[in-house]
Amino acid sequence: MIRTAITDQAINAAALLEEVTSDATGATTLFLGTVRDVNDGRAVTGIEYSAYTAMAAEELQRIAEEASLRFDGLRIAVEHRVGTLALRDVSVAIAVAHARRAPALETSRFIIEALKQRVPIWKREQYVDGDRQWVDPTTQHVSAAAP
Amino acid sequence: MIRTAITDQAINAAALLEEVTSDATGATTLFLGTVRDVNDGRAVTGIEYSAYTAMAAEELQRIAEEASLRFDGLRIAVEHRVGTLALRDVSVAIAVAHARRAPALETSRFIIEALKQRVPIWKREQYVDGDRQWVDPTTQHVSAAAP
Amino acid sequence: MNQLQVLLFASYADAFGASTVTVAVPDPATVADVVGALRSLPGGDVLPEAPLVAVDRRYTRGPVAVHAGQEIAVIPPVAGG
């Protein structure tokens, strides 16, 4: 099974775990991305995630389908949230289950790496001083945003 | 932080996630081992986990401490359950959080691989036909158990 | 010349001051023509040498032809996860 979604609702990690685990699976992995309090040395109060929603949904689904070709019997559920998130809020959840651990663990890693490279989602960090900046991973630091 | 336990209670995966996630973490991983319905071609109805409890607790803690030396700022919680488990029951949960995903993902993998090699826990599978056998991973199939 | 609508997001939308812009390009046109036309607009200097362009919600590579009716988007460096 594969299910992927871009959502503006809070992500229910426990529900994703439940969704992928079956009688035939022996290993379930969950990866959660959460908002943390410091990035690039600046105190972060929240992150605003935006997406090219139609393409993000399609690209995320393509990634999960590519991942599913690598091992038989994978069960995959992925959600990425958009909107304004506070500290500790879950931005992305990747749940993968398989009969054995190696396919589950490797698929989880495959999906998060591909997601970060390919899915058209952006984040603007909000700082303690009220400033906001778009994060540009290609430069390994944040780039100045328009006011 | 590090917390490890051998427990005879049901594992609360959501509580472990909560426990390791902090304002400073951006990636949380969870690995769950669950009882599955087929092993080595035989229909399994449950698994009885037993342990050399005192040593299992110490060895599990040593593994988590070794893992914690590999990256700064890891937060680790691991529980392994013993007793008789039914299909889908969680036998082991490994929750790891870190500021960044690579340390979290790699630590999760490190811990499950070391746990499977070193922690003195055994499982006896119960089959549909009423038979029970101890699982011996070193022979890649189950070995005959005493009646 | 042909008028094409282009979708912009995040830092690019901020730089151009719009989430959709219309550019005039030769007919037939390529992705490079679209990027060249964008670059000449106010805010166009935000674009790197070879920005990512998606057509109909798929990334393009190389000299891909584009035409009216397609969904054309210029994609800033992604930062999901």
Next chain:
Amino acid sequence: MNQLQVLLFASYADAFGASTVTVAVPDPATVADVVGALRSLPGGDVLPEAPLVAVDRRYTRGPVAVHAGQEIAVIPPVAGG
């Protein structure tokens, strides 16, 4: 000779019919002496050539000395997870 208690688990406990057995070994004794004494007991043929032995809840390697008062355990192939 010295009497030492040895802890057994899982398939080994089943084979020996007990979770603790007492073996007589030379004084001083090594882990190999303990394994040798176990092998001569009923059920002892369950043991592989070099079973894992833990002393005071740590795995041993090589010719480690053991003495009364230590917690000695022979460990079947583990299968946690």
